[in-house]
Every structure is written in structure tokens, then in C-alpha cells.
Amino acid sequence: MVNKILRLNSRDRNILMKAPIMASLGPQALNRMMDLASAVSFEGRDILFREGEAADVFYCVLSGYVRLYRLNKDGREADIRICGPGENFAECLLYLGPNYRYNAQAAEAVTLARFDLAKVRAAAEQDNDIARSIMQSLANHLLTVMDCVANDRLQTAPQRVAHYLLNNCPKESTSASIRLPFQKSLLAGKLGLAPEALSRAFSALRGAGVTVRGRLIQINDVNALRQI
Amino acid sequence: MVNKILRLNSRDRNILMKAPIMASLGPQALNRMMDLASAVSFEGRDILFREGEAADVFYCVLSGYVRLYRLNKDGREADIRICGPGENFAECLLYLGPNYRYNAQAAEAVTLARFDLAKVRAAAEQDNDIARSIMQSLANHLLTVMDCVANDRLQTAPQRVAHYLLNNCPKESTSASIRLPFQKSLLAGKLGLAPEALSRAFSALRGAGVTVRGRLIQINDVNALRQI
DNA sequence: CGGGTGCTTGATACCGATCAACCCACGTGG
DNA sequence: CCACGTGGGTTGATCGGTATCAAGCACCCG
Numbered sequence: 001m002v003n004k005i006l007r008l009n010s011r012d013r014n015i016l017m018k019a020p021i022m023a024s025l026g027p028q029a030l031n032r033m034m035d036l037a038s039a040v041s042f043e044g045r046d047i048l049f050r051e052g053e054a055a056d057v058f059y060c061v062l063s064g065y066v067r068l069y070r071l072n073k074d075g076r077e078a079d080i081r082i083c084g085p086g087e088n089f090a091e092c093l094l095y096l097g098p099n100y101r102y103n104a105q106a107a108e109a110v111t112l113a114r115f116d117l118a119k120v121r122a123a124a125e126q127d128n129d130i131a132r133s134i135m136q137s138l139a140n141h142l143l144t145v146m147d148c149v150a151n152d153r154l155q156t157a158p159q160r161v162a163h164y165l166l167n168n169c170p171k172e173s174t175s176a177s178i179r180l181p182f183q184k185s186l187l188a189g190k191l192g193l194a195p196e197a198l199s200r201a202f203s204a205l206r207g208a209g210v211t212v213r214g215r216l217i218q219i220n221d222v223n224a225l226r227q228i
Numbered sequence: 229m230v231n232k233i234l235r236l237n238s239r240d241r242n243i244l245m246k247a248p249i250m251a252s253l254g255p256q257a258l259n260r261m262m263d264l265a266s267a268v269s270f271e272g273r274d275i276l277f278r279e280g281e282a283a284d285v286f287y288c289v290l291s292g293y294v295r296l297y298r299l300n301k302d303g304r305e306a307d308i309r310i311c312g313p314g315e316n317f318a319e320c321l322l323y324l325g326p327n328y329r330y331n332a333q334a335a336e337a338v339t340l341a342r343f344d345l346a347k348v349r350a351a352a353e354q355d356n357d358i359a360r361s362i363m364q365s366l367a368n369h370l371l372t373v374m375d376c377v378a379n380d381r382l383q384t385a386p387q388r389v390a391h392y393l394l395n396n397c398p399k400e401s402t403s404a405s406i407r408l409p410f411q412k413s414l415l416a417g418k419l420g421l422a423p424e425a426l427s428r429a430f431s432a433l434r435g436a437g438v439t440v441r442g443r444l445i446q447i448n449d450v451n452a453l454r455q456i
Numbered sequence: 457c458g459g460g461t462g463c464t465t466g467a468t469a470c471c472g473a474t475c476a477a478c479c480c481a482c483g484t485g486g
Numbered sequence: 487c488c489a490c491g492t493g494g495g496t497t498g499a500t501c502g503g504t505a506t507c508a509a510g511c512a513c514c515c516g
Contacts, residue, residue: 070378078381080374092367095360101371102378124359131359132323135352138366139320143329145373146308150298150330152380153306153420156503184463192381194505199464214463214513385472412495425472427496442495457516464511471504479496486489 008039008113015062016113019086021137022060029129036119041111048104048112049090055100057114058090064110065182067189068102079189081145082107084181091137094121107186152192157201160191162228165210165219174222180215236267236341243290244341247314249365250288257357264347269339276332276340277318283328285342286318292338293410295417296330307417309373310335312409319365322349335414380420385429388419390456393438393447402450408443 008016016022016037022030039062042048048059051070059066066083080102083089090100094117124131151160164187169176180187188198202212208228209220219225236244244250244265250258267290270276276287279298287294294311308330311317318328322345352359379388392415397404408415416426430440436456437448447453 070382072382076382078378080377092370095364095367096371102374124363125356128353128356128359131356131363132353135359135363135366136323138363138370139323142320142366142370142373143324145370145377146330149308149373149376149380149420150306152377154298154300154304192377195463196465196506197504200504203464384470422473423495424474424497428472431496459516460514462511462513464509466509467507469504469506472502474501475499477496477498480494482492482494484489484491486487 005114006039008034008037012039012062012111012113015085016060019060019088019113020140021088021091021133024129024133024136026129029123029127029133032123032127033115033120033130036115036123037113039111040114041109042106044106044108046106048106049100050103051100053100054098055090055093055117057116058088058093058120059104060088060113060115061085062111062113065107065186066110066112067105067107067186069105069189070102077189078192081141081148082182082186082190088137091115091120091134092141093117094124094134107182148192157191157193157197158204159228160193161198161201161205162208162225164191165217166222166225169219169222176219176222178217178219180217184215233342234267236262236265240267240290240339240341243313244288247288247316247341248368249316249319249361252357252361252364254357257355257361260351260355261343261348261358264343264351265341267339268342269337270334272334272336274334276334277328278331279328281328282326283318283321283345285344286316286321286348287332288316288341288343289313290339290341293335293414294338294340295333295335295414297333297417298330305417306420309369309376310410310414310418316365319343319348319362320369321345322352322362335410376420385419385421385425386432387456388421389426389429389433390436390453392419393445394450394453397447397450404447404450406445406447408445412443 013034016034017030022033025033048066061083063085066089067079068081068083068089069077069079071077081089089104093100124134151163155163165178168178184198185195188195191198193201202210208224210225211218241262244262245258250261253261276294289311291313294317295307296309296311296317297305297307299305309317317332321328352362379391383391393406396406412426413423416423419426421429430438436452438453439446
């Protein structure tokens with residue numbers, strides 16, 4: 001497992017500064033947070049941490065994708081969230097219990113910024129900018145996950161896929177083409193589907209003008225998708 | 229619709245001070261927040277607000293239960309969260325867009341504490357205690373809703389019910405009896421089930437020593453429930 | 457060429473939603 | 487006191503959607 005902890009190189013620093021949790025900070029809060037960040041990378045399938053382990057750091061993705069998921073006692077997995085570049089996770093532990101509450105796995109090779117929970121907690125106490133940025137992040141994640149619950153409970157597989165596509169194509173366009181940023185099996189998990197169900201959902205959407213070849217998705221009629 | 233806005237009476241003040249979002253505050257932060265609170269009550273089935281409406285206040289439940297839910301375009305409803313006494317909701321809008329993101333309905337007669345979003349936001353900027361308390365609340369809700377996603381995706385109806393019962397009976401007990409604090413149909417929604425499915429799940433749990441009469445639930449063997 | 461891996465397709469089983477009927481407790485009014 | 491209506495809950499029958507299992511396919515890379 002390749003996960004040496006390093007200072008951030010200048011390219012990673014640039015990426016990190018554009019991440020939402022950093023971008024809204026004033027200059028000195030930004031410096032303070034950047035000083036707390038270290039870099040770490042993992043290979044695909046590496047486990048970053050497991051549910052129940054002692055939590056001492058939270059992460060912000062610089063490149064690649066990370067899967068947050070739970071296991072039931074039979075060993076079945078359910079994805080809770082997929083985190084891509086600029087997204088942070090486990091920051092909710094800043095003010096909660098001492099253990100991780102889900103598993104995190106690299107879906108591919110990833111580089112991450114690492115933040116010591118205790119140090120960021122201390123920084124947030126002293127700098128309102130940092131506290132505000134954390135609250136924004138928490139509030140955003142909360143709404144995202146609430147959306148997820150509502151979608152799971154209200155939408156069928158083709159509707160979830162249509163919804164995902166609409167959220168990932170330019171607004172106000174009549175047609176669009178999208179390149180998935182990750183494997184279809186990952187998208188399936190994100191949408192709460194088995195890979196087979198995602199495949200069938202794409203077939204069902206062919207009738208609505210959706211063409212799939214590999215990671216490329218052609219949408220002929222965006223409005224037709226909205227009717228699904 | 230009975231929803232006159234009043235100063236809190238002394239009984240409501242006592243309840244509110246014990247709510248998690250207030251209980252962790254130091255004395256002057258507590259006073260500051262108590263001064264911002266006003267009281268409002270609704271009858272069962274009243275709508276507190278709808279998705280998309282301009283959001284100017286968030287709430288803390290003093291008595292009764294509130295349903296947060298979404299609609300799909302066919303008008304079907306899906307509950308996102310059920311809030312009981314001491315719980316607050318819509319506080320995530322403190323640092324987000326100007327509109328409510330879900331509907332809120334009184335499941336029965338309720339009394340609520342009302343907080344002006346802008347005033348609390350200003351208070352949080354000045355008082356770290358308040359900011360910390362909000363972060364704790366957000367982090368808690370985030371984990372709760374994440375649990376909800378994982379449970380929806382991993383558990384069958386009887387498992388969800390068993391899980392709910394276990395979370396609501398004293399730890400380390402061999403048997404227990406529970407009185408549901410609300411209607412079964414509300415529990416069904418909370419667990420992402422149709423009322424009929426909840427009813428069937430209870431029947432299925434009879435084999436595991438669960439007896440239901442009205443709102444009273446007898447659990448003969450807590451450990452048997454854990455095996456479900 | 458051979459063997460992965462990711463994806464698709466088909467057959468089947470299961471779970472829960474839905475619809476409909478019924479039950480029961482309760483309150484109301486004749 | 488009883489007829490009636492209402493609301494919450496249960497039960498049964500059916501349907502639809504998705505998981506699961508199994509087989510086959512396409513592509514990449516050694």
C-alpha cells in the first residue's frame with residue numbers, strides 16, 4: 001500500500017486551494033489551513049480506513065475517486081457517497097465521536113490532502129472563516145445525502161440515471177454528450193443500484209435518445225430525459 | 229391554521245434549554261440564543277413550509293413530531309426525517325441557498341421554537357460556542373442521514389424495524405417494552421416503508437418474540453432481534 | 457494468443473408497493 | 487342505545503422493480 005505522507009507539491013497545492021472548503025477562506029485562514037495539510041496517495045482498492053477505527057484525520061480529494069460505504073453483517077456493501085476531486089469527507093468527525101463511521105476505499109489511484117482533526121478543530125475555534133467553511137461543507141453534504149434518501153425512495157433506476165445525467169450536463173442545452181469520470185460500476189453503487197441494473201437502465205433510456213459507448217454518453221434530447 | 233408567533237412561556241423555555249443545540253452552549257451564548265427564539269404552534273397536518281419557498285427561519289421542536297419530506301412529480305411523498313422534541317431542522321440553510329429544500333408538515337399538534345436564520349448566522353460569527361453547537365448539530369444530522377441511506381440499501385423491512393426497536397430500548401437488557409411516540413404510519417414513513425409493509429414486518433417479527441398491541445411493543449428476547 | 461476485467465444480457469426469485477376489502481375503536485347524532 | 491361514519495391498522499392478492507445468478511461478450515495487455 002503506497003501511502004507515504006508528504007508535504008504537498010505545488011500542483012497539489014493549486015488543486016487544494018480551489019476545493020470548496022478552501023476556496024471560501026480569507027487569505028490568512030487559507031494559509032493556516034494549507035499549513036495543516038499533508039499529502040497522501042493510495043492505489044485503487046486500497047482501504048483508507050474502516051468503520052470503527054479511531055479517527056484522527058479527515059481528507060480532501062485532489063485526484064481520483066473515493067468510495068464511502070457500509071457493510072452489513074453478511075458482508076454486502078452499500079455506497080453512501082462517492083467523493084471526487086475537490087470534495088472532502090470525514091470532516092463531520094470534527095465534532096463527533098472518536099471513530100470513523102463508515103469505510104473508505106480508493107476507487108482508483110488517488111491523491112488526497114490530509115488534515116489532523118484536532119488541529120483543524122483548534123483552528124476553527126480561533127478563526128471564524130474556518131468554522132464557517134466547515135459549516136458550509138457540512139450543510140452541503142447534509143443536503144446532498146438528504147437528496148440521496150429522497151431519490152432512493154422516490155425514483156426507479158432509469159429515473160435515477162436520468163437525474164444523474166441531467167445534473168451533469170450543461171443547463172439550457174437541447175442535446176449534450178457526457179464522459180463519465182469513473183467506471184460504470186462505481187456509478188451504479190453511487191445510485192444505489194447493482195451494476196446489472198445500471199446497464200438495464202441505460203438500455204431503457206435508449207428509447208429517450210440516450211446512447212452509451214463505453215464512458216461516452218450521448219443525449220439527443222435533454223427535455224425528453226426530464227420527462228422520465 | 230393556528231400559528232401565532234409568541235414569546236416562549238417558561239415551560240417551553242425549559243424544554244428548549246435541554247435541546248442538544250442549546251444544551252452545549254455556555255451561559256452567555258445560551259442567553260443570546262434564547263433571546264432569538266420565538267414560539268409557534270401548528271395543528272396536525274399543517275404545512276410549516278414547502279420545498280422552494282424562501283427560507284427565513286429554522287426550527288427546534290418543543291413538543292410533537294414534524295415530518296420532513298419530498299414529493300416526486302406524481303405527488304408521491306417520501307419522508308426524509310422525522311423530528312421529535314429537542315430536534316432542530318432546516319438549520320442547514322444557515323449557510324446555504326435562500327430556499328427550503330424539502331417540505332415540513334406537523335404530524336400532530338406541535339409547538340416549535342423559531343429562529344431567524346440571519347440573526348443566528350450573525351450570532352455564530354461572533355460567538356464560537358454557537359458556531360460549534362451548529363457544527364455539532366449539522367454533523368449529527370449528516371451521520372444520521374448517512375445511516376439512513378446505508379440502512380435503506382442494506383436492510384429489509386423486518387431488519388429496519390428490528391434496528392429501530394433496538395435503538396429505542398435500553399442497552400444491555402434481555403427483554404424490553406416500548407411505547408411508540410407516534411403513529412405507526414409515521415414510523416413506516418421514517419423507515420422508508422408503506423404502512424402495510426410495516427404491519428407485515430411486525431408480523432414477521434412475532435416469530436422473534438415481538439408482540440404489538442397498539443403503540444405498545446413487547447420484546448421478549450433482545451438478542452434474538454439482533455440476529456435478524 | 458490467452459487471460460484478465462468490465463460490462464451486458466437473460467432467467468429467475470424475492471421483496472415491497474399498490475389496490476381492495478375488512479376490522480376495530482371511537483365519536484357523533486338521531 | 488344504537489346506527490353511522492371516520493381514521494388507523496391489518497390482511498390478502500397481485501404487480502412491478504430490482505437483486506441475484508449465470509453465461510456470454512468486448513476490450514486491453516501481457
